[in-house]
Every structure is written in structure tokens, then in C-alpha cells.
Amino acid sequence: MEIEVIRSHRRRRTISARFADGIMYIYAPVGISDEKLAEVTRNFKRRFERQKLKKELKIKENLNEVVRRLNEKYFGGKLKIESTKYAVNQHKRFGSCNHRKGTIRISYRLAKMPQWVRDYVIVHEMAHIIQPNHSKSFWDIVSRYKLAERARGYLMAKGFEPEAESDIEEVQ
């Protein structure tokens, strides 16, 4: 990402940024220290990259279609899933499920991993709609997906948290 810093005498404290045509313009006061400027630039960059990623993921594929296929194959098409989306703030958690609302979120990092790994995570979260826990009954359902064990190893090697209770959201 190209960065252009524009220093202005009129600015005293405020720093702002604008992104246009692949260039990030940063407007800063003249007196700002290099350290502060570097920090602010990093933050703006992160924010813009996150926005960009969000857009790309939206365009890339329709996760609802993937879920429809997996629902047919592993759950006889019976699960009621409200929505499935990538989450751009899930770095360590591979997915999450709100079993009451029927909503599934999966880490944006999975978009760049092999499809069989991503599908495992979706099947895992879908199984939580039936079993909102990590009991034996839960794993029995997950094991319908043949590559489950391999996928778990893969995810752990990539630094994802092995599922504790952390991927089950309890909302009211």
C-alpha cells in the first residue's frame, strides 16, 4: 500500500486519513513526531486493510451456498441456518456459532486455506446447532465429515485455538 503524508500548519492535533486509488493519504500536523506518525499510520493501514478484506470476502464466494451443499450432504438438508459470514476479527478462533439464532461466523483466515479445511469448520459450527457443546454426541456428528481429524490438526498447526467452549455463543 502506498502512503503519502501531507503535513499541514493549520492542523494542530487531528490526524485523518483518506484512501483513494490505492494510495493512503495521511493528513497530519507539522509538529507531529515520527514515532506518533508511524503509530497512527500503522493503525490506519490496519483499518483500511480490514475494510478491503471485508469487501473481497463478500465478493469471493457465497458462503450460504456452501452451507446449503454441506447441509444436504451431512445433515439431510434439515438444519436451519440463518446466515453464514466471514468474520474479519476472528484471528485465533476458527469459527463461532450462535445456535439459538442459527448464525455462523468463520474466520477470514479460512478463505485462504484449502476448501476441505474450511468445510470442516463449517460442519463443526453447523453441528453446534444440534449440539451446543463439545460432547461425545457432538463429535459423533462431526465425524460424518471424513477429514475432520486431519482438518483439526491443520488448524492447530496454523495457530488456531483448539476448540474449548469458545466457539459457542450463549446469547440469552
Ligand SMILES: [Zn+2]
Ligand atoms: Zn466447537
